Amino acid sequence: MLFEIFLFIFAGLALRFLLTVSGISPEKIDSIRDRINYFVFYYIIPFVCFKTTYTMPFSLSHLKISLVANFTILSCVALSWLIYKKIASIKDIKPEVIGSLIMCSAFGNVLYIGLPILTKLYGAEGMSYAFSYDFLASTPLTWTVAVAVCMKYGKAKSFKLKDSFLTILKIPPIWGLLIGLSFRELNIPLPDLLIVTLKAISSYVTYLMLVIVGISIKAVPPQRFALLLPAIIIKIIVSPFLALSFGSLTGLSGVPLNVCIIDAAMPSMILSMIFATAFGVDLRTAIEMIFLTTVSFLSFFVIFAGIF
Numbered sequence: 093m094l095f096e097i098f099l100f101i102f103a104g105l106a107l108r109f110l111l112t113v114s115g116i117s118p119e120k121i122d123s124i125r126d127r128i129n130y131f132v133f134y135y136i137i138p139f140v141c142f143k144t145t146y147t148m149p150f151s152l153s154h155l156k157i158s159l160v161a162n163f164t165i166l167s168c169v170a171l172s173w174l175i176y177k178k179i180a181s182i183k184d185i186k187p188e189v190i191g192s193l194i195m196c197s198a199f200g201n202v203l204y205i206g207l208p209i210l211t212k213l214y215g216a217e218g219m220s221y222a223f224s225y226d227f228l229a230s231t232p233l234t235w236t237v238a239v240a241v242c243m244k245y246g247k248a249k250s251f252k253l254k255d256s257f258l259t260i261l262k263i264p265p266i267w268g269l270l271i272g273l274s275f276r277e278l279n280i281p282l283p284d285l286l287i288v289t290l291k292a293i294s295s296y297v298t299y300l301m302l303v304i305v306g307i308s309i310k311a312v313p314p315q316r317f318a319l320l321l322p323a324i325i326i327k328i329i330v331s332p333f334l335a336l337s338f339g340s341l342t343g344l345s346g347v348p349l350n351v352c353i354i355d356a357a358m359p360s361m362i363l364s365m366i367f368a369t370a371f372g373v374d375l376r377t378a379i380e381m382i383f384l385t386t387v388s389f390l391s392f393f394v395i396f397a398g399i400f
Contacts, residue, residue: 097302101309104302133264133370142268142269143291144223144227145276146282146287156339157221157228167334168327171197172198175322176194188377192245192364193319193377193381194241195373196377196381197323199360204301205358205389210355214347218351235263239263239371242371298362304365312380324384327381328359336353338352357389357392359382359388360385
């Protein structure tokens with residue numbers, strides 16, 4: 093599983109290298125990447141969202157996990173905003189860069205990396221809790237708070253709550269979520285073949301997006317690390333510590349608490365680079381955060397797996 097994640101990222105890196113030595117300009121490569129991003133965002137992600145809401149188990153016993161997840165993500169947004177607001181008062185940072193850093197420090201890849209890891213560790217119980225963390229906290233906050241951050245710091249240069257909700261209603265993945273939820277609540281049966289196909293799409297789009305990350309990777313100058321480091325620390329270290337604290341306060345223990353901690357430590361969501369393209373925050377920063385937090389998370393995970 094970990095090997096596959098690394099494999100597809102490095103496959104993207106290798107593809108970019110091959111395109112470069114073939115004489116294709118970096119600008120042309122980035123243009124191809126952007127077109128793939130838009131295609132994934134508008135034509136593939138809606139099916140993934142539909143499958144997620146239609147097949148996800150739901151139980152009120154998962155309420156504590158959703159509370160911990162919401163508090164953790166919102167706390168990371170607030171902390172990152174305070175830190176980068178202070179940094180921006182000292183040195184010149186583009187608003188688009190700040191927007192990407194806030195988004196990537198708070199929102200993790202809980203579905204496409206977290207779900208398979210937790211299922212591998214805890215089986216069906218882990219899968220159930222992982223879905224609760226995602227659907228009852230991460231996904232709603234992604235399409236509200238993360239979109240609001242992008243709208244505030246992106247090309248629009250301004251943010252109004254009304255604009256945020258209107259934008260959300262125009263986003264195809266939101267309709268995928270709502271239609272999937274409606275089908276599930278109305279007990280509308282779907283053919284098994286369709287469910288299998290949707291699950292396959294969900295799996296393969298993850299690999300596609302990891303390859304896109306690899307294609308997009310560029311050398312990170314040393315001065316960039318200083319700017320990215322606070323966001324990386326928040327995502328990989330502070331976030332799971334907050335989940336542990338909030339989880340303990342709510343009385344969580346055992347597997348549910350472990351799920352909260354592991355999901356909170358997930359690397360920056362791959363969807364953030366599509367958000368960057370769609371809403372105008374800095375794409376380069378989002379890509380660097382995805383790559384560096386993914387490498388950091390997997391390194392920590394391998395180390396702890398070896399220890400325990």
